[in-house]
Amino acid sequence: MKKGGRTTVMLVVSLGFLGPLVALGASPDVVLNEVAWGGTAAGGQDEWIELRNCGASPVDLAGWVVTIGDARIPLSVVEESTLEVRRSTLEPGGFLLLERTDDTTVSDVAADVIYKGALSNTGANVKLLDAMGNVVDQVLCADVGWPAGCASEGALPYATMERVDPIEMGNVWRTNDGLVHCGVDAAGAPIQGTPRAANSATVDYLTAPRVQLLAPIAGEAGCPLVVQWQAIDPDGLPAGLQIAIAVRVEGAEEWTVLIENLANQGSFAWDCSSFAKGVTYEVRVSATDWEDRVGAATSTPFTLR
Ligand SMILES: [Ca+2]
Ligand SMILES: [Ca+2]
Ligand SMILES: [Ca+2]
Missing domain, CATH: 2.60.40.10 (Immunoglobulins)
Known part of the structure; x- marks a missing residue:
C-alpha cells in the first residue's frame, strides 16, 4: 500500500532523532497525537491539532512551541501565531487541544490554545519544541504528503490523522476509523476524529x-x-x-x-x-x-x- 511506504519513511526519520534524545535524558513524553489537517465538514479551514502527554508526570509547557513550517505557535504566551492560551500544563495521559482561528472549530470541546495558520492539504512539517528549543516530536510531511487523514475526498471525508501508539510504534499514523469519534464541528456535525480523547487508532491497536x-x-x-x-x-x-x-x-x-x-x-x-x-x-x-x-x-x- 502507498500509505505503508510513507509511514516507513517517517519511522526512519523519527527513530533517528529520538534515539540520541532519550540517551541524553530529555523527555519525549509529549507528542503530536492527532492532526486534523483536512478541517471539518463545516469548513476545510477548521483545522485542529492534539498533543498528548504519554508520561507519568505532569508537563509544564511554558516556553514550548508548535511549529507548522516557519509559523510558530507558542503554547504558553500570546505572540506570533498564538491567539489565546487557556492552559499550558498537561497532566499524565492528558490531551491539549489547539484549535485554529476560534473555539468553534470543535464547537463542543473547549480549546486549550487558539492559533492562526494553515496546515496545507498536501502536507506540512509540524514540530513540537520544548522550552530549550529541542525538537521533542515531529511529523515531516511537507515533501511526502500526510500518511493518513482525509480532506473532502477520500473514504471518510474530513477524518483526522491519528497516532497509533507513540510509545510502542513511534511515528505511525492511521486515519480515524469513523467508529470511535467525539466532538462536533462548527455546524454541529460529528467530527471524524477524537479531539481531547483517546485516538480510534490507539483503541484499535490496544483492543x-x-x-x-x-x-x-x-x-x-x-x-x-x-x-x-x-x-x-x-x-x-x-x-x-x-x-x-x-x-x-x-x-x-x-x-x-x-x-x-x-x-x-x-x-x-x-x-x-x-x-x-x-x-x-x-x-x-x-x-x-x-x-x-x-x-x-x-x-x-x-x-x-
Ligand atoms: Ca472548541
Ligand atoms: Ca488543510
Ligand atoms: Ca485524539
Whole structure:
C-alpha cells in the first residue's frame, strides 16, 4: 500500500532523532497525537491539532512551541501565531487541544490554545519544541504528503490523522476509523476524529484482534488448500475470538465464508476442487472479539492448479 511506504519513511526519520534524545535524558513524553489537517465538514479551514502527554508526570509547557513550517505557535504566551492560551500544563495521559482561528472549530470541546495558520492539504512539517528549543516530536510531511487523514475526498471525508501508539510504534499514523469519534464541528456535525480523547487508532491497536496468516503462500496452490493461522486478542481472554475463513475471486467486493467458529489457532483444509482454475483467489482469516472488533489477515492472490 502507498500509505505503508510513507509511514516507513517517517519511522526512519523519527527513530533517528529520538534515539540520541532519550540517551541524553530529555523527555519525549509529549507528542503530536492527532492532526486534523483536512478541517471539518463545516469548513476545510477548521483545522485542529492534539498533543498528548504519554508520561507519568505532569508537563509544564511554558516556553514550548508548535511549529507548522516557519509559523510558530507558542503554547504558553500570546505572540506570533498564538491567539489565546487557556492552559499550558498537561497532566499524565492528558490531551491539549489547539484549535485554529476560534473555539468553534470543535464547537463542543473547549480549546486549550487558539492559533492562526494553515496546515496545507498536501502536507506540512509540524514540530513540537520544548522550552530549550529541542525538537521533542515531529511529523515531516511537507515533501511526502500526510500518511493518513482525509480532506473532502477520500473514504471518510474530513477524518483526522491519528497516532497509533507513540510509545510502542513511534511515528505511525492511521486515519480515524469513523467508529470511535467525539466532538462536533462548527455546524454541529460529528467530527471524524477524537479531539481531547483517546485516538480510534490507539483503541484499535490496544483492543482489536490480531491475526497472522501462516499459509497459503502466493503462487499456485493444489487441492485441498491448507489455511493456517494464529490470532490473539490483546485485551481479552484467549478463548474469546470467533475465527472465520472466507475467500474471494478476482478481487471482488464480496467474500464467501468457507467456515466459521474455528479456534484461535489451527489449520483448515479447504476442498477447492469445484472452484475454477485460471483465476486469482485470496483467502482471509478474520477474528471477531466480544466487542465485535475485527482483525483480519488476507493472503496474497494465488491461483489453483
Ligand atoms: Ca472548541
Ligand atoms: Ca488543510
Ligand atoms: Ca485524539
